[in-house]
Amino acid sequence: DTEVTQTPKHLVMGMTNKKSLKCEQHMGHRAMYWYKQKAKKPPELMFVYSYEKLSINESVPSRFSPECPNSSLLNLHLHALQPEDSALYLCASSQRTVNYGYTFGSGTRLTVV
Amino acid sequence: KQEVTQIPAALSVPEGENLVLNCSFTDSAIYNLQWFRQDPGKGLTSLLLIQSSQREQTSGRLNASLDKSSGRSTLYIAASQPGDSATYLCARGGGATNKLIFGTGTLLAVQP
Numbered sequence: 001d002t003e004v005t006q007t008p009k010h011l012v013m014g015m016t017n018k019k020s021l022k023c024e025q026h027m028g029h030r031a032m033y034w035y036k037q038k039a040k041k042p043p044e045l046m047f048v049y050s051y052e053k054l055s056i057n058e059s060v061p062s063r064f065s066p067e068c069p070n071s072s073l074l075n076l077h078l079h080a081l082q083p084e085d086s087a088l089y090l091c092a093s094s095q096r097t098v099n100y101g102y103t104f105g106s107g108t109r110l111t112v113v
Numbered sequence: 114k115q116e117v118t119q120i121p122a123a124l125s126v127p128e129g130e131n132l133v134l135n136c137s138f139t140d141s142a143i144y145n146l147q148w149f150r151q152d153p154g155k156g157l158t159s160l161l162l163i164q165s166s167q168r169e170q171t172s173g174r175l176n177a178s179l180d181k182s183s184g185r186s187t188l189y190i191a192a193s194q195p196g197d198s199a200t201y202l203c204a205r206g207g208g209a210t211n212k213l214i215f216g217t218g219t220l221l222a223v224q225p
Contacts, residue, residue: 100206
């Protein structure tokens with residue numbers, strides 16, 4: 001298995017809703033990442049998990065809450081989002097955090113109404 | 114601030130042409146340079162990964178080079194096809210957490 005699987009593929013949520021994005025990999029990678037991509041822009045790093053511990057938070061608002069329950073799973077909990085949070089959310093993994101290439105999932109297209 | 118720039122921003126070529134996409138970065142202390150392809154509304158597909166100790170990598174019609182001293186990487190696509198139409202992103206990895214910094218992207222259109 002050489003894939004990163006993200007669910008759901010599409011999500012529409014209201015500003016008062018609570019939802020979660022899920023990411024799964026079974027490649028034995030020990031680093032996992034969340035990226036946010038707005039239209040016609042490159043992806044921007046949000047969070048880095050290394051060995052299931054949060055190692056980087058790029059000053060992301062608290063309405064985004066990451067969780068890494070085990071080495072294969074990464075969640076992003078969403079609460080009280082704003083319309084400007086609408087974007088493509090990408091999950092990625094790499095074998096370790098140093099000097100290894102990334103594998104990306106196909107993303108979750110999030111629309112906040 | 115570490116920056117990654119890609120030139121050109123957009124490129125349109127007829128089918129069959131060979132083409133070069135450029136990527137430049139300001140921080141020469143990189144660990145690796147990775148090229149990705151992104152189709153509209155989709156995730157990123159890894160094309161080539163060049164480690165800092167390497168000069169180039171090849172996969173099929175694709176060849177990527179890395180020159181750390183000049184802060185440049187190029188992606189060469191031979192005999193382009195309409196199916197190559199996509200946005201191409203380069204990204205530099207480095208630092209203790211292998212933070213991946215993306216370039217601005219090149220939107221490629223190959224005309225049949």
